[in-house]
Amino acid sequence: MAHSARSLLDAVWSKIASKSVAASPPAVLIHDPAAEGAQDLDDPFLDPKARERAGNLIARAAKGTKDPAP
Numbered sequence: 001m002a003h004s005a006r007s008l009l010d011a012v013w014s015k016i017a018s019k020s021v022a023a024s025p026p027a028v029l030i031h032d033p034a035a036e037g038a039q040d041l042d043d044p045f046l047d048p049k050a051r052e053r054a055g056n057l058i059a060r061a062a063k064g065t066k067d068p069a070p
Contacts, residue, residue, distance in 0.1 A: 044050045 039046060045054065
């Protein structure tokens with residue numbers, strides 16, 4: 001019984017290992033060197049909503065509209 005369980009585990013493990021090794025790397029790898037460094041948690045642009053608001057403000061300014069943010 002123990003031998004069959006061991007062979008079953010070996011078969012399952014070999015299938016899992018072969019799939020993880022056979023996976024191809026992504027076509028494009030983007031590396032941000034600044035991501036490795038420390039981040040200022042008080043930086044308002046760390047917040048995705050703040051970045052979106054700033055982006056909308058810049059886009060409206062580029063279009064020349066003066067309407068307030070929705």
